Amino acid sequence: MIPAERQQFIRSALDSRGMVSIVDMAGQLGVSQMTVRRDMQALEKEGYATLVSGGAQRTGRIASELPQAEKRRLQYAEKVAIARKAISMIRPGAAIYFDAGTTCLAIAEAITARSELRDSVLVVSNDFTVVSHLMHNANCRLYHTGGEVLRANKSCVGEITANVISRLNLDVAFLSASSWDAEWISTPSEPKISVKLAAAKAARRSFLVADSTKFGRLGFFNIIKLQELDGIITDAGLPQAAQVQLSRSGVNLMIVQPTSAEAPINKEEIPLL
Amino acid sequence: MIPAERQQFIRSALDSRGMVSIVDMAGQLGVSQMTVRRDMQALEKEGYATLVSGGAQRTGRIASELPQAEKRRLQYAEKVAIARKAISMIRPGAAIYFDAGTTCLAIAEAITARSELRDSVLVVSNDFTVVSHLMHNANCRLYHTGGEVLRANKSCVGEITANVISRLNLDVAFLSASSWDAEWISTPSEPKISVKLAAAKAARRSFLVADSTKFGRLGFFNIIKLQELDGIITDAGLPQAAQVQLSRSGVNLMIVQPTSAEAPINKEEIPLL
DNA sequence: ACTATATTGTTAAAATTTGTTAGAATTTTT
DNA sequence: AAAAATTCTAACAAATTTTAACAATATAGT
Numbered sequence: 001m002i003p004a005e006r007q008q009f010i011r012s013a014l015d016s017r018g019m020v021s022i023v024d025m026a027g028q029l030g031v032s033q034m035t036v037r038r039d040m041q042a043l044e045k046e047g048y049a050t051l052v053s054g055g056a057q058r059t060g061r062i063a064s065e066l067p068q069a070e071k072r073r074l075q076y077a078e079k080v081a082i083a084r085k086a087i088s089m090i091r092p093g094a095a096i097y098f099d100a101g102t103t104c105l106a107i108a109e110a111i112t113a114r115s116e117l118r119d120s121v122l123v124v125s126n127d128f129t130v131v132s133h134l135m136h137n138a139n140c141r142l143y144h145t146g147g148e149v150l151r152a153n154k155s156c157v158g159e160i161t162a163n164v165i166s167r168l169n170l171d172v173a174f175l176s177a178s179s180w181d182a183e184w185i186s187t188p189s190e191p192k193i194s195v196k197l198a199a200a201k202a203a204r205r206s207f208l209v210a211d212s213t214k215f216g217r218l219g220f221f222n223i224i225k226l227q228e229l230d231g232i233i234t235d236a237g238l239p240q241a242a243q244v245q246l247s248r249s250g251v252n253l254m255i256v257q258p259t260s261a262e263a264p265i266n267k268e269e270i271p272l273l
Numbered sequence: 274m275i276p277a278e279r280q281q282f283i284r285s286a287l288d289s290r291g292m293v294s295i296v297d298m299a300g301q302l303g304v305s306q307m308t309v310r311r312d313m314q315a316l317e318k319e320g321y322a323t324l325v326s327g328g329a330q331r332t333g334r335i336a337s338e339l340p341q342a343e344k345r346r347l348q349y350a351e352k353v354a355i356a357r358k359a360i361s362m363i364r365p366g367a368a369i370y371f372d373a374g375t376t377c378l379a380i381a382e383a384i385t386a387r388s389e390l391r392d393s394v395l396v397v398s399n400d401f402t403v404v405s406h407l408m409h410n411a412n413c414r415l416y417h418t419g420g421e422v423l424r425a426n427k428s429c430v431g432e433i434t435a436n437v438i439s440r441l442n443l444d445v446a447f448l449s450a451s452s453w454d455a456e457w458i459s460t461p462s463e464p465k466i467s468v469k470l471a472a473a474k475a476a477r478r479s480f481l482v483a484d485s486t487k488f489g490r491l492g493f494f495n496i497i498k499l500q501e502l503d504g505i506i507t508d509a510g511l512p513q514a515a516q517v518q519l520s521r522s523g524v525n526l527m528i529v530q531p532t533s534a535e536a537p538i539n540k541e542e543i544p545l546l
Numbered sequence: 547a548c549t550a551t552a553t554t555g556t557t558a559a560a561a562t563t564t565g566t567t568a569g570a571a572t573t574t575t576t
Numbered sequence: 577a578a579a580a581a582t583t584c585t586a587a588c589a590a591a592t593t594t595t596a597a598c599a600a601t602a603t604a605g606t
Contacts, residue, residue: 002294002327003563022583032565037584053573054583115297119290128401128408128417135401135424139289144401144429146419146437151408156417160437164419276553295593305555310594326563327593 001115006031007039009113012137014049014058017076021055024080027259028113075211077258078235079106082209085233085256086174087111089207092120094171097199100127100155101176103209112137124168126195127155148191162194165202173203175229177210179217182245183226186219196223205230212237226251279304280312287322287331289424294328350531351484351508352379358506358529359447359482360384365393367444370472373400373428374449376482385410397441399468400428421464435467438475446476448502450483452490455518456499459492469496478503485510499524 006029013020022040026033040056043049049056083106090096090111098104108130111117119139125131126145134142147161175196177185185208187193200206208226212235226232231252238255246253279302286293295313299306313329316322322329356379363369363384371377381403384390392412398404399418407415420434448469450458458481460466473479481499485508499505504525511528519526 002292002325004292004325004328004330005294008291033583034566035564038564115294128405131422132401135422135427139286139424142422142424143433144417144419144422146417146429146434149404149408149415149417151412151415154408156419160416160440161419164433164437306593307556308554311554 001029001113003039005115006035007042009137010036010039010043010056011048012112012133013109014043014056019052019055019057023054024077025055027084028080028110030113074102075213075235078211078237078256079103080110081235081256081258082211082233083107083110085254086207086209087114087117089172089205089231090117090121091171092116093122095122095169096124097165097168097170097173097203098123098125098127098130099174099176099196099199100125100130100150100153101178103176103211104174105130105133107174107209108133109137124165124170126157126161126165127153129154145195147195150189150191157189157191157195159191159194162198165195165198168202170199170203171205173199173206174209175199175206175224177208177214177223179214179219180208180210180226181216181218182242182249184222185224185226186217186222188219188221190221193221193223200224200229208232209234211235212239215239215242274302276312279308280315283309283312283316283329284321287316287329292325292328292330297328347375348484348486348508351510351529352376353383354508354529354531355482355484355506356380356383358527359480360387360390362445362478362480362504363390363394364444365389366395368395368442369397370438370441370443370446370476371396371398371400371403372447372449372469372472373398373403373423373426373430374451376449376484377447378403378406380447380482381406382410397438397443399430399434399438400426402427418468420468423462423464430462430464430468432464432467435471438468438471441475443472443476444478446472446479447482448472448479448497450481450487450496452487452492453481453483453499454489454491455515455522457495458497458499459490459495461492461494463494466494466496473497473502481505482507484508485512488512488515 009029010020010025013025022033022036025036029036040049040051043056044051047059050059079102082103086107087110098108104127111121112134122141123134124143124145126147131142131144134140145156145161145164147156148158150157175185179186185196206229208229215234215238226246227250231254232246233254233256236255236257243253243255282302283293283298286298295306295309298309302309313322313324316329317324320332323332352375355376359380360383371381377400384394385407395414396407397416397418399420404415404417407413418429418434418437420429421431423430448458450460452459458469479502481502488507488511499519500523504527505519506527506529509528509530516526516528
């Protein structure tokens with residue numbers, strides 16, 4: 001990966017998140033923090049970002065749009081850690097399905113940081129944000145599932161979506177979930193069921209990727225049993241009791257530790273009048 | 274492999290990725306890094322790229338974003354006029370297909386300006402920009418066709434796309450074209466053929482919407498005869514001879530007059546997210 | 547076939563980029 | 577306010593990339 005590429009990655013992260021930390025970028029890009037710092041200095045010189053303690057901030061944006069609290073709520077660090085683990089399941093040239101959601105988006109972003117994967121994989125997704133990201137930041141073969149557009153999710157669901165997926169042969173599918181417990185992945189939304197089922201069936205291996213805050217929540221419809229998946233990737237926030245119970249019931253539980261610190265600390269924002 | 278061929282390979286890699294590394298290209302092309310470097314120097318001399326550490330970067334535009342925005346400004350008044358006419362073919366509650374392209378985007382924009390249509394119609398499209406616009410600015414039922422993502426167009430094409438469309442019942446389809454003449458709509462891109470054919474077949478009525486500058490251009494593949502469509506909506510720039518010839522051959526030709534009011538002012542960018 | 551010209555590969559030194567460290571400065575916690 | 581943790585700076589070593597010169601190979605013209 002050449003310097004210009006790395007800086008482009010930081011620019012794109014900056015665009016979608018407003019600010020990024022040095023530790024985070026260094027982890028995702030696999031380079032030293034010093035290198036990231038120097039890249040950010042370059043971005044500052046060209047006026048794209050300004051350095052703040054621990055990272056950089058996109059210029060011409062009000063920080064209160066993406067405050068620290070928001071980021072915590074989104075469990076960003078956990079998602080990056082989950083993404084890092086998920087990436088290790090992917091070999092160059094693999095055919096991958098990404099379910100809708102920010103966790104899967106984090107995996108897609110991680111892919112674009114790896115030049116050996118970025119252009120060799122084949123990606124299918126029902127999520128517009130994921131497809132958009134890969135459309136701009138990778139050169140892999142890329143498919144959208146199509147289907148009925150769900151505005152809230154920026155994704156597609158329903159029979160058409162499931163039908164398209166069911167005709168594919170995939171190496172690995174990453175499923176997201178807004179609710180899961182010791183036994184099931186569930187959802188409140190009926191048309192998502194067939195989509196996730198189709199993806200799990202179409203892929204040789206499928207994994208649930210979901211941060212621990214989603215655990216214990218209950219959707220009205222049960223989708224698939226955890227045992228039927230090839231693994232669950234989640235963070236260490238999962239209660240000890242649940243970890244034991246899941247492991248015992250034969251689930252391949254992968255717990256990741258969010259190493260990279262959170263976003264750079266926000267200096268007090270001066271409200272412009 | 275001759276030098277010109279190699280440089281073309283690098284050019285196209287540069288087109289789709291914005292930047293490429295020397296090591297990458299040397300590996301893919303099976304030549305020494307020095308040779309790739311010299312090729313890139315040649316590309317730099319002709320102004321196609323600039324050398325950066327470790328590789329080369331496409332000059333000008335950032336990651337293929339300008340072409341789309343640029344296109345949008347082209348023939349803008351004509352497209353708005355065409356859109357106005359197209360809108361008159363749509364009744365509230367209609368099921369509509371929009372082909373890819375800025376002309377169809379203009380129609381979609383026109384729909385969101387009509388409250389009696391905006392939330393009652395059902396829209397299907399293979400264009401991400403069209404879907405994104407309606408996702409944000411309307412509340413209608415909305416479907417994306419899915420399929421293989423064509424980065425240059427921000428749209429989907431291919432067998433999957435055509436197959437999804439073929440299972441629909443549509444009231445009206447608006448087809449775009451980058452090239453058409455007195456007899457045929459044509460395209461240089463093979464996977465677009467089946468998509469347009471499927472849309473024309475799935476819809477009770479289908480129209481070609483294309484500004485007159487596209488007339489007389491020739492794509493390698495002929496797609497569909499103009500007589501098979503229910504109408505052509507184009508602007509008054511179409512040569513008089515062509516107008517006569519088309520009308521005589523039984524084509525329902527609709528000529529619109531772009532008003533000067535529709536000046537191509539800085540139209541805001543549609544967020545693709 | 548033979549020479550002239552252009553293209554490609556190889557190498558070594560120069561320049562740049564990157565990683566590592568240790569101490570200074572800053573921010574956060576106690 | 578002091579202590580602890582983190583982040584920044586600067587300097588140097590290590591790795592990579594660039595440059596430039598030359599040898600090897602290919603191509604074109606006579």
